[in-house]
Structures are given as C-alpha cells and as structure tokens.
Amino acid sequence: MSTSPSSRPTAFALHALGSSARAFDGVAEALADSLDVQAIDLPGFGDAAAMTGTSIPETIRHVERAIRRSGATRWILVGHSMGGKIASMVAARALAGESELFGLAGVALLAASPPVPEPMEEDRRRQMLSWAQGDAISAEDARTFVDANVGTGLAPDADARAIDDVRRTSTAAWRAWFETGSREDRSTDVGVLDLPALILAGGEDGDLGEDAQRRLNETVYPRADVEVLPGVGHLLPLERPLAVADAIRRFWTTSAGVGPAVPPDVAAVIASPRTSARTRGLLAQRAVADDPRATPQALTDVQLATLRVLADRVVPQDEPAIDIALRVDTQLAGGGGDGWRNADLPTDREAYAIALDALAPLRTRSPRELDTVIAQLSEGTYDEHDHFTAAQFAAWFEDARVDLVRQWLAHPATMARIGFDGFANGGDDVFTGFALLGADEREDWEMLPVIPR
Incomplete structure (x- = not known):
C-alpha cells in the first residue's frame, strides 16, 4: 500500500458485522470513475479475522493506520451498519486533529449503527450470541442471519459472499460487538459533526431503518441528506451496489467534493507531527466544503x-x-x-x-x-x-x-497557494520550529509551493 501523498479522492469503506471489505466490491467497481474505494477489513472480520484486538478503540486505530498508509489526502468515510459507528468516531477524531489524519471531506452512512447504543431486541441479541459459542458460525446460522437482513434477496454471487463472510468471522469479534460494542454510548466522543453527510436507509430494514437513522444519526450530522432505498433491507452494498454507488457519487460531486482541494504535499505536512493537533483540527474544519x-x-x-x-x-x-x-x-x-x-x-x-x-x-x-x-x-x-x-x-x-x-x-x-507553512511548527510534545530562516531557504520537509515572483 502506498504511503506517498495522493490527490485522487478516496472513499474508505467500513463494513458491517459479519461482513468484510468484499461487500463493497460492486460499489467500488461502479465508482471507479469518480472515487478510489478502499474497503478495510475490520479486526475480527474478513482477511483480518485472526486479529484479536476487536474493541472499538482498537478498531479505530486499525482504520486510522490504514488511512495513513494509503497516502490519501482528500477522502470520505463510508460506514455500513457496525462500520457506521466506527466511521463517526474516526470522523470526530479527524476533525479534532487527534489522529494525524487530514483531508476528511464527508461521511456516508449505510444503515449505520449510531454513536449511541444500537437499538436491538434482546431476544434477537441472545439468539445471535448463541450462534458464536464455538470456533465458527454454522452454515445454517449464517443462512438465518443473511435472510433476516435482506429485502428482496441477493444475487447468487453476493449471497454466497455474504454467507462465506459470516462463517469466516471471528466468533470472539462477533460476541464483542453484541456484548460490548453495540451497547457502548460514544455520543460524547462524537458530538455533532458539521460536515457533508449522506445517510442511506433500507426501506425494509428493521432496527436501523429510516426512523432510527433520523433519530440517532441525522442529529449527529446536521448537514446530512437522508435517502431511503425502497425494497432494500439491511445489506445495502450487497443488495443494491449500483444505487449505493450512484448516491455516493452524487454526494461527492454536489456536496463533499465541491470545495478547493489542499495539495497532497501540503496535506501531508498538516497530517504530520510537525503540525499540532489543535492546529490540525482547525485546518481540517476550515477545509470542509x-x-x-x-x-x-x-x-x-x-x-x-x-x-x-x-x-x-x-x-x-x-x-x-x-x-x-x-x-x-x-x-x-x-x-x-x-x-x-x-x-x-x-x-x-x-x-x-x-x-x-x-x-x-x-x-x-x-x-x-x-x-x-x-x-x-x-x-x-x-x-x-x-x-x-x-x-x-x-x-x-x-x-x-x-x-x-x-x-x-x-x-x-489558500495557505498552500501563497506558500505559507508557518503552522508547521509542532507544539504537541515539543516546539519544533524552523532551522532555516534566510530568504528563499527551505527545509527538507517543506514541500509547499511558492508563488513565482
């Protein structure tokens, strides 16, 4: 994975419980002309099923590391179900400058779990916990889970992928979500996020349908557009990948991606330890469209x-x-x-x-x-x-x-345009300052453009 700064807009996609990065394959293909979709296997799921750190803080760190490694400097978060709660927390930390990330332009939530405890009937919670008492979830229980979460059904290849992802999920991660993650109230950590947002709900979804999205997620994102996909259940990116992709493309072109872009080299300096967390947060908020x-x-x-x-x-x-x-x-x-x-x-x-x-x-x-x-x-x-x-x-x-x-x-x-980098003087652990102060002298890390005379 590249670590050089990149100007191509990127969507980092965070999947649902019992799913994996593969759930976004159809969305990524449909969005290839507009956004680079990089889906991330969360700890305990997909190709990261062997990872043992599955708490919310550990998952957040995992996502932030993946974003930093990518080199993306202008990006949105796409969070599906469980991934939606993680996306909101990553977004809050990025806007506060706490994560050494810069370039967040918006958040798209797909049937997302909210920052507050997820609405769920306790009988259903107990049933789904009972499926994860051994080393793997059975094919029969995986079938029950997928069928309960779709509207009009899945295409054969998407259905097979969904069943396989449930079965290869770490049962420890499955239990951790139902016992702890879905119950946690992280609303104080997230607060209200003033940035472009898209909230998609399935018309046939149960606990996390339109009503829950408006009550529990729209209040977090005052700039959100809420859209409902008729006939769709909870597995939006698998059930209607083209509709999801179309909504995300509109969201980017009309809302999240309309502001001036910060050049990749400048964005990389803002994300680096040379810029204090407080300054990074202020610049992150100013960069939002x-x-x-x-x-x-x-x-x-x-x-x-x-x-x-x-x-x-x-x-x-x-x-x-x-x-x-x-x-x-x-x-x-x-x-x-x-x-x-x-x-x-x-x-x-x-x-x-x-x-x-x-x-x-x-x-x-x-x-x-x-x-x-x-x-x-x-x-x-x-x-x-x-x-x-x-x-x-x-x-x-x-x-x-x-x-x-x-x-x-x-x-x-604008700072990039005029060649100003005075914000990059450190300040968190140590005041870094500048070593070269002469006219037209630039240090090795200074990659900002200078307006020609």
Whole structure:
C-alpha cells in the first residue's frame, strides 16, 4: 500500500458485522470513475479475522493506520451498519486533529449503527450470541442471519459472499460487538459533526431503518441528506451496489467534493507531527466544503447576497471557490473578529446590517458600476445613506475587506497557494520550529509551493 501523498479522492469503506471489505466490491467497481474505494477489513472480520484486538478503540486505530498508509489526502468515510459507528468516531477524531489524519471531506452512512447504543431486541441479541459459542458460525446460522437482513434477496454471487463472510468471522469479534460494542454510548466522543453527510436507509430494514437513522444519526450530522432505498433491507452494498454507488457519487460531486482541494504535499505536512493537533483540527474544519444550502445566521438572505457580490470583487477566486461571505456571516454570528472596533461604528453585526442594506442595489449592478462604488467606499466618498456618513462607510468597508481576506487566507488551500507553512511548527510534545530562516531557504520537509515572483 502506498504511503506517498495522493490527490485522487478516496472513499474508505467500513463494513458491517459479519461482513468484510468484499461487500463493497460492486460499489467500488461502479465508482471507479469518480472515487478510489478502499474497503478495510475490520479486526475480527474478513482477511483480518485472526486479529484479536476487536474493541472499538482498537478498531479505530486499525482504520486510522490504514488511512495513513494509503497516502490519501482528500477522502470520505463510508460506514455500513457496525462500520457506521466506527466511521463517526474516526470522523470526530479527524476533525479534532487527534489522529494525524487530514483531508476528511464527508461521511456516508449505510444503515449505520449510531454513536449511541444500537437499538436491538434482546431476544434477537441472545439468539445471535448463541450462534458464536464455538470456533465458527454454522452454515445454517449464517443462512438465518443473511435472510433476516435482506429485502428482496441477493444475487447468487453476493449471497454466497455474504454467507462465506459470516462463517469466516471471528466468533470472539462477533460476541464483542453484541456484548460490548453495540451497547457502548460514544455520543460524547462524537458530538455533532458539521460536515457533508449522506445517510442511506433500507426501506425494509428493521432496527436501523429510516426512523432510527433520523433519530440517532441525522442529529449527529446536521448537514446530512437522508435517502431511503425502497425494497432494500439491511445489506445495502450487497443488495443494491449500483444505487449505493450512484448516491455516493452524487454526494461527492454536489456536496463533499465541491470545495478547493489542499495539495497532497501540503496535506501531508498538516497530517504530520510537525503540525499540532489543535492546529490540525482547525485546518481540517476550515477545509470542509461550504454548505450550498446554508442560511445566514447573522445577516439576512439579501444582506448575505450583497456581501457575496462584494466578496467576488474584493477577493476574486478561481473555481471551486470558498464562500468567504458565508464564513464572515458565521464569524459575526459567533461574535468573532479581529479584536477591535472603530469607535465611530456600532457593533460589527449592526454595522454590517446597515451597510449591506444600503448597498443592496449593488446585486444588480454591472462589474464596472460595482468597481466605481467600491472605489468610493475605499476613498471615503460614498455618501448615499441616512444612517452612515461617508467616513463611516469607509471605516466599515475597511473592516469588511479585512474580514473577507482573513477568511480567504485562513483556508489551508489558500495557505498552500501563497506558500505559507508557518503552522508547521509542532507544539504537541515539543516546539519544533524552523532551522532555516534566510530568504528563499527551505527545509527538507517543506514541500509547499511558492508563488513565482
């Protein structure tokens, strides 16, 4: 497996209980044009059945090692059933900067087990535990398990694969999930994850169908799209691999993959010990694509639209662009800023509202007219509103320009573009710092691009 950084978007797929990486073969084939699907055998299952460390923390470490070894620097997690709980925990750690991983763009959950205890009838739990008292699950019990988890049935090859995977599952791992893993409440560890998410449910699924997904997983992912596959039971990637692949492809192209990409070499530095966990977490969150359906929190819809028009002229961007106006709105809603306020202006939130209301007609102006108004705002000659003087407009526009540029510069893709790597000074165990400080001198680890003069 490669360890060199790679820019190809990757989906790391985590399988269900009694399954294996092979469950995603059909999904991977159908997604080959869009994403590199790398399915991972979890400890105790598939080709990793001999592994003895099957607790949730050990499984998380196993997945994180596989992602690091892959060299992927822009990726999503796909978690099916049991794998969904693991995916949510890996995602939380990546967004917090705790795992020396960088590049998480979204999460797709397939009939996923939630971070809280999985809903399950105790009679069924006892029955399935009874199947794993020996060295292997019998063919008869494997047949019962698969039949109970499908809707309209499986194709012969998928059915044979499902039965075989149940039978080669470690009975110790099987018992560990039912006795411990599925019962654990990891909601505090996961929290609420503000990133693109897709939640798929089978229309014929029982405990983990649409209702459970909306109650237990959608609340974790406020940006989630929930889709139901009619006639499908619990084994989504085996029952409907093409439908699952289509949903994941749409999710990538319309949501998770729409933001600017951080170059692989830069992403590798962010993921390395040279970058502190706290800084890595902040950069991971900033790299997440903006929500195209987001509604403003501090501004009105018209005010945000006006700010976007100004942003396009003040900080012109190549596609795909960062929605820096939306990020300024989030900053205003949270009371953030640069730590000072002009004495001639009201609070930032009030000043933005007054100025943007006055400038609302700009949304229909030509670029030349926009540039004329922008020049007047900068020069302190814009005086077309009762609530602000020309000097107040100039003071506000200076603050607004600073806010817009700060949000643009804060994105790790922008840092890469301008060749900034000052974030990579360590800080967890030891302050690493820099050895070479001369102009145009670069250390061996510095792989960031420099803008030509």
